[in-house]
Amino acid sequence: MSTASGDGLHARVRVPGRVEADVRAAPGEVLAVVGPNGAGKSSLVGALAGTVPALGPVRLRGRDVSAGPVQERRVGLVPQDGGLFEHLTALENVAFGLRARGVRRGPAREAAAAWLERLGVGALAGRRPGDLSGGQARRVAVARALVTEPDLLLLDEPFAGLDVGVAATLRAELGQHLAATAAAHGTVTLLVTHDAVDALTLADRVLVLEGGRVAQEGTPADVAARPATAHVGRLVGLNVLTDADAVRTFPPSAVTVDLTEPHGSARLRWPARLLGLTRTGDVVRLLAEVQSGHLEGAGSGGEGRGNGSTAPVVQTLLADVTPASAERLDLRPGSEMWLSVKETAVTTATMRP
Amino acid sequence: MPAALAALLLVVPVVALVVAAPWGTLAERLASQAVGEALVISLGTSLATVLVCLLLGTPLAWVLARLDLPGLGLLRALVAVPLVLPPVVAGVALVTAFGRTGVVGAPLREAFGLTLPYTTAGVVLAHVFCAMPFYVLSVEGALRSAGERCDAVAATLGASRWYAFRRVVLPLAVPGVLAGCVLAWARSLGEFGATITFAGNFPGTTQTMPSLVYTALQADADDARALALVLLAVSLAVLAGLRHRWLDPLRGRRRERA
Structure with missing residues (x-):
């Protein structure tokens, strides 16, 4: 200027x-x-x-x-x-x-x-x-x-x-x-x-x-x-999982919902319980709670391993699905399910000391 | 039951006073020269008290509300002492300080030939001592609620402390200042113990309405009741005036909007 x-x-x-x-x-x-x-x-x-x-x-x-x-x-x-x-x-x-x-x-x-x-x-x-x-x-x-x-x-x-x-x-x-x-x-x-x-x-x-x-x-x-902090991640509408040394963020649209444990390479997965769902236009947004102790999915790198010793922390995640799949999976509050996300869709930012 | 008892306790004496007042001879009883003089002294000294509170009490309230100095907490506690002090004790304290041989009174007399006890100025001094705390605490509260944030904004806009005080802080605190004036005035008008102890009870110079009521009661109780009725009327007028001032008009408007 x-x-x-x-x-x-x-x-x-x-x-x-x-x-x-x-x-x-x-x-x-x-x-x-x-x-x-x-x-x-x-x-x-x-x-x-x-x-x-x-x-x-x-x-x-x-x-x-x-x-x-x-x-x-x-x-x-x-x-x-x-x-x-x-x-x-x-x-x-x-x-x-x-x-x-x-x-x-x-x-x-x-x-x-x-x-x-x-x-x-x-x-x-x-x-x-x-x-x-x-x-x-x-x-x-x-x-x-x-x-x-x-x-x-x-x-x-x-x-x-x-x-x-x-x-x-x-x-x-x-x-x-x-x-x-x-x-x-x-x-x-x-x-x-x-x-x-x-x-x-x-x-x-x-x-x-x-x-x-x-x-x-x-x-x-x-x-x-x-985003390097959980706050900013949520601010821009992303899922944020905070680890001891890193913040992982991914959009709700990258999350896949299954009723049984999904198998596939390089995915993070969590057993989850549905807290609520809202339909906006052609998207049903799910709010689910997961335990971050389950964060290490197949293919997760070494950085998350240290978590095994710490008590699992309950975190909430957002997932966007189509109305059709919400119907097919018969999702309702309290439903047990599996959430997973491709590792390539996850942004990892190392926290500043 | 206890509530009814309490209410009766508060209402009965006032009603009794009104009922027992010598209504038939009220006019002639109040027409005496002593009553006129006492009324003039009471009104004059109470207005002078309010004026002193405005001029000296306002800066003190500002210091208490806005400055962050060590010892201010102690100062605030000291300012509040006359609120709880028995008025006679206040009178004794005033005599000790400003009496002819007092700590301040003696040098004052030697240097300027100025004596305060048993003068009308002494009455005002006693009233200020008793009434100022009411004024200061009321205005301090108003200055606080007028907001340090307004001060901060005014400062960033280039306003000096004095300019901000004149143009922002004081106008916003006007309801509190008015309430403080009324409180101080009412306290001054009713002040008896400190006044009679420090300034005596001399018709024409230091005899205020309450002092006159006290004197009259010794001689003719009906005279005392007639005078008491006048003071009661004044008190009720103050109460009616306060009902409107008590509610901060600015804040009321803000709430309406929210």
Whole structure:
């Protein structure tokens, strides 16, 4: 992207006991941060915003802002539910950042009105947050953050709690605004999300946090294709079996269902019990529980052998079958069956130490 | 049964007061000069108390709600002490500190010729001592619920602490500030023990309505009942006012939406 906008973001933040992460992003880049609850996502956002005490440099456009006051970081923060000031109108909320920086009332309100217009909520300028819908409030919150032209935009779960349709519309629009802001100002966006769709559609790169550390980093396609953590695997709709040293992922469509133990080369197989089944279009998705102690099927490599000594762990797997085979196998909750998957369909990622 | 007993215990004295009040001679009993003076002093000192609470108590509440300093827990506990202290004890403590020979009172008199005991200012001091904790704790709660997150967002938007306090934190805490004012005012209006101990009971300077009720009771019980009726009316008015303020209007609106 634009080389004139400098170095983008390079932070090595540490919030003791919470998160320790090296975060880099090129100017204009959108970086998605995913991870389970308690992985340190909020602490990372707080540390970058300067609202959570943290150690380590935060370099934005080449200057280390970690020592200075929050007010001078030039960071835009959109907290989970927008965090609008309830006593101010939408217009006053958006104008707030300009007024706080000494812009006169008239010009500040004009700029705020223009941004509300850009976000499609210009007609709601006079309303207070209590009278806005969830999606409208999120738009106002994004406008409030962008009006100050931040070097770094922090979006903490911007679509959480919204209706699916509202979220989809907002996601598409936000994508355009982020692209426009990136082009105009080189703003780096860090997007915390629980939704694979956000990461896959909005982000240039994905950073996976787990247990306060960076577990994986890469393009959305890379991370989705070879998830290094169980959380990301489930996020992208894959089966995930966690081992002591590896994470195996495979799509539900690669799983074969039999009533008796299948024979064949190079297959992983498990005796399983059906927990439930749902039909979506031409696919019946089965949810079954297996014991991971049975993970070593014929042809399984040596890496899984160590499991024999550990207690078997019950895990759940998804399997997609056709309605016809579901009928033929007479599947119903509680049914005993065998699940198997070709080894070639399994992606194995070695866990980071 | 115990519930009925409790209710009776609370209701009977008030009803008795209303029933036994000398309704026929109420107007002339309340028309005396002492009553007028006491009413003026009570209203004046209670309003002054609220003003002092606003000016000094608000910053203290902010410090307690927002700063993370060592010893703040202890400070909060000390602030709450006057809540549970018997008012007479508060009066003795005030005399010890601000009396003519007190720890602070003596140097104050020598340096500025300023004496607090047995003055109207002393009444205000006693009232502030007793009423401020109500105000501070009420406002502290409101400042907390106004949210540190709003503070954080305001800071990232470039707002200094003072700007954020003026434009965001305080406006969001307005219901709590109002509730605190009413509580402090009511406490001040009813304050008796600390006032009479520290400031005495001099008509025209330190005799408040409660002190006058006490004095009147020694001479003519019906006079005391007439005065008590006035204070009861004021208390009921406060209670009626609080019913609306007690419910945070902002939060109420947010819940409606959810």
